[in-house]
Structures are given as structure tokens and as C-alpha cells.
Amino acid sequence: MSVEGTPYCSLVRLKSFRENDRGNLTFAEAGRDIPFAVKRVFWIYDVPRDATRGGHANWKCAEAIFPLHGAFDIYVDDGRFCKTYHMDNPEEGIVIPAGVWCMLSNFTPCTVCFVASDEEYSTEYYVNDYNEYLKQVKCK
Numbered sequence: 001m002s003v004e005g006t007p008y009c010s011l012v013r014l015k016s017f018r019e020n021d022r023g024n025l026t027f028a029e030a031g032r033d034i035p036f037a038v039k040r041v042f043w044i045y046d047v048p049r050d051a052t053r054g055g056h057a058n059w060k061c062a063e064a065i066f067p068l069h070g071a072f073d074i075y076v077d078d079g080r081f082c083k084t085y086h087m088d089n090p091e092e093g094i095v096i097p098a099g100v101w102c103m104l105s106n107f108t109p110c111t112v113c114f115v116a117s118d119e120e121y122s123t124e125y126y127v128n129d130y131n132e133y134l135k136q137v138k139c140k
Contacts, residue, residue: 008099009078009094012066014027016091028064030116034116036062036064037118038118039117039118040116041114043112044104045110045112045113047072047111047113049106051107052103052104052105053103054104056101057101060124060125063096064094064096065087065096065114066090066114067087067088067112068114070088070109070110070111071088071107071108072104076101079101101127101133
């Protein structure tokens with residue numbers, strides 16, 4: 001399913017098992033819920049409310065981003081379409097394909113953001129300047 005206004009991103013709804021006396025369990029499967037083989041995972045936490053994370057695009061790496069606890073906003077921009085989404089449900093995430101700019105902001109206290117990536121970490125394909133990103137995306 002495509003995210004409205006951003007045809008290259010997709011929302012993901014995960015399956016959950018709810019047991020009142022034992023809590024909840026939510027899971028994601030690579031290649032099914034996350035549409036790629038996962039090579040790296042990381043999580044972001046203890047972000048001050050006025051701070052941002054991301055603020056870049058990666059020409060090679062796709063990511064699936066989930067709010068495990070708390071909430072944040074994510075701005076996505078592919079050079080033609082842009083939109084901000086409020087992420088506050090651990091059963092829902094967003095898949096950001098390679099080449100899409102994203103920035104996370106407005107973190108609530110105690111937020112934990114989980115990210116699965118289809119590439120190992122490398123700075124080689126990152127663009128960290130938004131104006132430079134817009135110049136490069138217009139050339140593609």
C-alpha cells in the first residue's frame with residue numbers, strides 16, 4: 001500500500017496477539033511485513049523533545065521504522081511529494097525506500113524508535129544536506 005502523497009513509501013500494519021493477563025506480542029517478518037532482507041537493526045531513544053533525528057537520505061539503503069514506545073513525527077520527501085506522519089502505534093510502521101529524505105521530530109518522553117535496514121552501516125551513500133538532496137534528486 002502506498003502512503004498518500006508519497007508513492008514510494010508504504011505503511012506497514014503488523015500482527016499482534018493480545019492476552020489481557022500476559023500482555024501483548026507484536027511481530028514482523030522480513031520479506032513479508034518488512035519487504036526486504038534485514039541486515040541491520042538499531043533503535044533510537046532518550047531523544048530530547050526539541051531534537052531531531054534522521055535529516056538525511058540514503059541512495060542505497062531502505063529502512064522500516066516503528067514506534068515501539070511513545071510517539072514521534074516523521075517527515076518524508078522524495079523530491080516531488082512530501083508529507084509528515086505521526087507515529088504512535090507499535091503495530092504500525094513506515095517503509096522508507098532508498099533515495100527518500102526523512103526526518104524524525106517531536107519525540108514524546110520515553111520514546112523508543114526501532115529501525116530495520118536492508119544494508120549495513122556506511123556513510124558512503126548518505127546525503128545530509130537537504131538543499132544538496134533536492135539538487136541531486138532533480139538529476140535522477
